[in-house]
Amino acid sequence: MEPELAKYLTSKIPGSTGMAISNVFRIPGGASRETWMFDAAWEENGESRSEAFILRKDPPASLLASQRELEYAFYRAFEDSGVPVPRMRWIENGSEALGAPFFIMERILGCDSNTTRIQDAEYAPVRDAIARRMYEIMAEIHDFDWKGTAIEEVLAPPAPGECWKRELDHWEQVINENELSPQPIARAAIRWLRANPPPPPDRVTVVHADYRVGNFLYTVKGIHGVVDWEMAHLGDPLEDLAWSFMEAWEWTRDGRKGGIIWAEDAIRIYEEASGTKVNREALHWWDVFGSVKGQAIWLTGARSFQDGKTAELMMPFTSYWLINFQDEIMLRAMGRGA
Amino acid sequence: MRPDTPKVLFGIAGQLIMQIMPEVRTPIAGQTLTLSAALLSMVAQEFDRAASRLVEENRSVRTLLAASRDTVSEQALRSRIDAETADMHEHDFHVSALQAVNDRLRSLLIDVHAAVETTPGEAAAGLNERIWDELKESTRRRHLASGLA
Known part of the structure; x- marks a missing residue:
């Protein structure tokens, strides 16, 4: 790929020669x-x-x-x-x-990003500060005035009352198109979500939609970059908070969200930083929704591999590793788990 | 006699990690190797139990569907239940055949569950709880020793 990249960058950087x-x-x-x-x-x-x-x-x-x-x-x-x-x-x-x-x-140089490095002893003295900053940045994402920016050029905002439905419709369709086998737990969750919609958010904000440990670049000095915006959209900010809490991201398996912070501490930091009060019932709705969305993502990977669209082993791996686990999480989110 | 299939698959996974991994030079190749070994371990578990799991689950779901017949009121749904529970036994023990039956049964279970949720009365409420118990049990059957959970 080196020659192609060299040719491309030479064409993009005026006056450049000898691109290596x-x-x-x-x-x-x-x-x-x-x-x-x-x-x-x-x-x-x-x-x-x-x-x-x-x-x-x-x-x-x-x-x-x-x-x-x-x-x-x-x-x-x-x-x-x-x-x-x-x-x-x-x-x-x-x-x-x-x-x-x-x-x-x-490229932001010298950063870590993976989910396990932050558990190393080197990060122990600063882990709480990184966790606090994570939720302060989440509040800043939600405070961001997206009107008149590049976002508005590519995305139509939903009405506040439509946020939940737009997302649920989308991810249910993803499941419809990709499930290799019937998903009775996800279907029950979807029925519950439709029967118990959350109240409209006070404001329609940018939603990163994959905001969690593993999707920001960090050093012992703090967080230097939020990445993986491929699912970002405009919607209900509680979607981000609930997604960051999902059990699948509890990397230390001890209940700490993202392996670095307890949910109540994260909510308190988020409320302080955003100046908003988190509606716990709505947060629960987005928690169940997050499980449905997570399952839709794993099912898409399974379908891609099954249909021969990709040979990436990450796809069957997530299928074997996460689809049943996501069902277990979904049951617990609905009060039906062990 | 030859080594059991799971033993072979676990063996390959072990060799990948112990013998090949030290020779790997790039992070993406290392990830691919790790995923390969983890997948082999999970497939080894699934290979041994798949038929047993599907036979057990198909029997359980058929029993549940049969029990739901008189609770659901929609005739079309009753007819589907009758069709799926007329014969409670498996006749083809290939995993692919058992899985196809499982897909049919669980698809019907989804529709029965949706109907039961909106049906008033104690019988429906009791059946709803039994379906949730079956769904919980279905995750136990699929649980793998390796992985997150």
């Missing part, structure tokens, strides 16, 4: 898009320049059918805001340059 691409590695994870890191060095106006980049490239199939331009728009909208995000550089909707559509962003 190095350290091209695919980064593990990236369940919706292939994520690659690479470095570029070139001459420009007689000076040597270099930059570190991240490439997000569309795969043949994935856990999610996400829209590239939407994700790019959310990143762009949050540049220079209080919410740290990597800076976007280029987006290509065609396949000519690299064989598939992609976008390229600047």
Whole structure:
């Protein structure tokens, strides 16, 4: 891929010559898009320049059918805001340059992102501060005025009373299209969700929609970038809070959300930072919804592999690993679990 | 006599981690190898129990459906219950055949559950609880020793 990247960047950086691409590695994870890191060095106006980049490239199939331009728009909208995000550089909707559509962003250097590293002893003294910052940033995402930004160009906002229905309709359809076997627990959950809708939110906000430990870049100094905006949309902010609490992300298996914070502490921090009061019944609705959505994502991966759209082993792995676990979580969320 | 299939699959998983992993040079290859080993371990468990699990579950769901027949009022649903419970036995023990039966039965269970939820009376309430118990049991049957849960 080095020659193709060199050719592409040369065409995008005016006056650049001698483009050299190095350290091209695919980064593990990236369940919706292939994520690659690479470095570029070139001459420009007689000076040597270099930059570190991240490439997000569309795969043949994935856990999610996400829209590239939407994700790019959310990143762009949050540049220079209080919410740290990597800076976007280029987006290509065609396949000519690299064989598939992609976008390229600047790489934030020296950060960890995985779900286990934050449990290391090195992070013990700062883990509480990172957890606090995580929920402060969530509040900042929800406070962000999206009107007039790139987001509004690519997305129509729902009315407050439609937020829950738009999301539930979407994810139920994903299940309809992808389940390989009937899903009686998810179907029961969907019936309950439709029979017990949450009250409309006070405000329609940006919803990151995959905000959890594992989707931000961190060091011992704090959080430096919120990533993986592929499911972002406009909607009810409680969707993010509930999603971050999902049992599947309790990496330490001791009830701490994301393995780093107790739910009540996170709610208190979020309420302080956002100046809003969390409606616990609505939060519970979004908790059950999150399980349905999670199951829809795992089922999509299973279908992609079964149909031969992808050979990525992450897809059958999540099927074997998570579909039944998600059912167990869903039962517990509905008060029907062990 | 040859080694049991699960033993072979666990053996391959172990070799991947112990022998091949140290030779891996890139993070993505390491991830692929780890996923391969984990999948082999899970498939090994599923291989041994799949037929037993499906036979047990199909029997359980058929019994539940038969018990629900007089509680559901919709004739079309009753007819489907009659069709699925006319013969309570399995005749093809290939996992794919058992799974196809399981899919039919669980699809019908979804519709029966939805009907029972909106049916008044103690019989329906009791049946609703039995269906939830079956759903909970279905997750126990599918539980794998490796993985998150």
